[in-house]
Amino acid sequence: MKILVVGGGGREHAILSALKKSPKVSELHCAPGNGGIYEIAACHNVKATDIDGMTALARELAADYVFVAPDDPLTLGMVDALEAAGIKAFGPRANAAIIEGSKVFSKSFMKRHGIPTAAYETFSDAESAIAYIKAQNSYPAVIKCDGLALGKGVIIAQDFAEAREAVVSILENAKFGASGREIVVEEYLDGVEATVLAFTDGKVVIPMPASVDHKRALDNDEGLNTGGMGVICPAPYYTAEIAAECMKSIFEPTVRGLADEGRAFKGCLYFGLMLTEGGVKVIEYNCRFGDPETQAVLPLLETDLFEIMTAVIDEKLAQLPIKWSDKSSACVVMASGGYPEKYDTGFEIGGLENVTGAVVYHAGTANNEQRATDSGQCKYVTSGGRVLGITALGGSLDEALETAYREVAKINFDGAFYRKDIGRKIKM
Numbered sequence: 001m002k003i004l005v006v007g008g009g010g011r012e013h014a015i016l017s018a019l020k021k022s023p024k025v026s027e028l029h030c031a032p033g034n035g036g037i038y039e040i041a042a043c044h045n046v047k048a049t050d051i052d053g054m055t056a057l058a059r060e061l062a063a064d065y066v067f068v069a070p071d072d073p074l075t076l077g078m079v080d081a082l083e084a085a086g087i088k089a090f091g092p093r094a095n096a097a098i099i100e101g102s103k104v105f106s107k108s109f110m111k112r113h114g115i116p117t118a119a120y121e122t123f124s125d126a127e128s129a130i131a132y133i134k135a136q137n138s139y140p141a142v143i144k145c146d147g148l149a150l151g152k153g154v155i156i157a158q159d160f161a162e163a164r165e166a167v168v169s170i171l172e173n174a175k176f177g178a179s180g181r182e183i184v185v186e187e188y189l190d191g192v193e194a195t196v197l198a199f200t201d202g203k204v205v206i207p208m209p210a211s212v213d214h215k216r217a218l219d220n221d222e223g224l225n226t227g228g229m230g231v232i233c234p235a236p237y238y239t240a241e242i243a244a245e246c247m248k249s250i251f252e253p254t255v256r257g258l259a260d261e262g263r264a265f266k267g268c269l270y271f272g273l274m275l276t277e278g279g280v281k282v283i284e285y286n287c288r289f290g291d292p293e294t295q296a297v298l299p300l301l302e303t304d305l306f307e308i309m310t311a312v313i314d315e316k317l318a319q320l321p322i323k324w325s326d327k328s329s330a331c332v333v334m335a336s337g338g339y340p341e342k343y344d345t346g347f348e349i350g351g352l353e354n355v356t357g358a359v360v361y362h363a364g365t366a367n368n369e370q371r372a373t374d375s376g377q378c379k380y381v382t383s384g385g386r387v388l389g390i391t392a393l394g395g396s397l398d399e400a401l402e403t404a405y406r407e408v409a410k411i412n413f414d415g416a417f418y419r420k421d422i423g424r425k426i427k428m
């Protein structure tokens with residue numbers, strides 16, 4: 001089977017690495033890919049959001065399947081376009097991907113189906129939003145853009161002044177463009193977070209082991225929000241009891257609710273959860289695998305990902321047992337100095353050849369094989385904010401973390417930084 005994976009980050013590198021293990025997969029392609037992906041798949045210069053370009057590429061390659069990994073092509077309808085062209089695709093159609101694409105939709109969806117989430121109101125004019133925040137008089141106040149905003153559309157305002165500034169910047173000054181035409185103002189939830197990725201074919205839902213992302217740039221959860229600086233899996237505090245509660249009150253009602261509304265979701269559904277004293281609540285849905293969660297979760301998968309992908313597409317997930325390793329995994333992200341704000345790229349990455357106990361997933365790297373051959377110089381250079389994700393497995397979380405950090409220390413590039421405390425607060 002010939003598979004084309006859409007995207008070019010650490011998540012896609014982890015997905016391709018899992019697909020590569022399948023005896024049924026004979027050819028892997030990726031667009032646009034990155035330096036590390038280039039080693040295991042043929043990379044094509046088509047943007048992940050270029051729906052016509054990607055459909056044409058899939059046709060030209062005669063790909064048997066296209067795996068659409070990132071949020072934006074999914075919400076833009078790439079799966080719909082591929083299906084219309086007669087090409088099988090993994091991922092939700094646009095009418096289901098809206099669960100991530102519009103927070104106004106996802107909040108009202110949860111209300112309609114009695115799925116626990118933070119109390120909220122939606123607004124499209126600043127004056128009413130500000131009046132509401134003033135009347136609530138409860139801080140922190142959480143303000144969210146309706147649409148996709150590269151993970152930056154959530155503001156946790158500590159006081160009224162900050163909340164007002166956020167509302168004005170989004171609704172009046174269009175800081176996030178059309179994504180911020182509407183906002184959600186919601187209750188602040190106190191608790192610990194967990195991510196649950198789940199396979200679903202629109203009928204059954206099969207959760208993967210829960211993981212914990214670390215979103216802030218710096219140790220002790222300081223600094224700016226990022227795409228994610230490290231992950232551990234499984235989340236030790238996500239007990240079997242909590243898993244059963246989530247299945248009953250969140251996962252099944254979500255999949256059933258979407259199907260009942262004519263929006264059957266097929267693909268990987270991401271549940272961002274807050275474990276509060278009052279039970280588990282949904283912080284957000286995403287319509288895809290998480291990044292970097294995937295880099296910690298998929299290495300624990302023992303079932304063939306290709307088999308799962310086809311079972312999802314063919315709506316036969318109920319018949320497929322899915323097995324997981326009972327090991328723990330830890331993924332530490334190495335980022336470019338300055339990320340998530342301004343950073344430089346093009347720095348050589350050294351020491352990769354010394355990594356023996358971990359898998360290195362490439363996120364923001366470029367491959368300069370020609371230069372390497374000509375001059376013996378390093379083959380990989382940095383090309384993005386998050387550069388690498390180093391994942392180690394272990395018999396315990398401690399062991400996985402120890403190995404991951406030992407291997408991270410062998411890798412270097414100018415300005416490299418990483419959090420030193422991934423998983424530390426979480427250990428039980």
Ligand code: AMP
Pocket residue numbers: 118142151154156186187188189190193215272283284
């Ligand atoms: P989101 O983009 O919705 O995942 O939000 C980004 C981060 O903001 C989440 O991972 C949480 O840490 C935090 N967050 C979002 N909504 C809330 C909330 N209602 N209460 C507390 N924290 C929140």
Ligand code: GLY
Pocket residue numbers: 213227228286289290291292293
């Ligand atoms: N790691 C958070 C996300 O993928 O949205």
